[in-house]
Amino acid sequence: MTRVIQTPVRSLLDDEMVRRLATSLVDRLPWLVLLPDDLRVACSRDLLDVARASAEVGHYHLLHSRLAAWKATVDAIARGIPADKSDLEWLDESEVVENPAR
Numbered sequence: 001m002t003r004v005i006q007t008p009v010r011s012l013l014d015d016e017m018v019r020r021l022a023t024s025l026v027d028r029l030p031w032l033v034l035l036p037d038d039l040r041v042a043c044s045r046d047l048l049d050v051a052r053a054s055a056e057v058g059h060y061h062l063l064h065s066r067l068a069a070w071k072a073t074v075d076a077i078a079r080g081i082p083a084d085k086s087d088l089e090w091l092d093e094s095e096v097v098e099n100p101a102r
Helices: 002-012 015-028 030-034 037-057 061-078
Strands: none
Touching: 015 030, 015 037, 030 037, 030 061, 037 061
């Protein structure tokens, strides 16, 4: 029964509806405001898809994990890492660094 309903619901969620969902999610997840608009919409669609899949199987650990990942993305952006990753320097080889917390 759920699968029969999910297909039409998914097709009803066009980009404009997801944008409205993103706006309303800010009330529950205020940290979403710190995401650029395009990432806020991507986050909303991603969370919606994972929430629907989690509900289908009755396990929500992946949804919790996805929420934590998006929140970590917001934290990185808030700390100055550009959302488009344009200012990152990728290393060809790994380097061992000291733990700054020590």
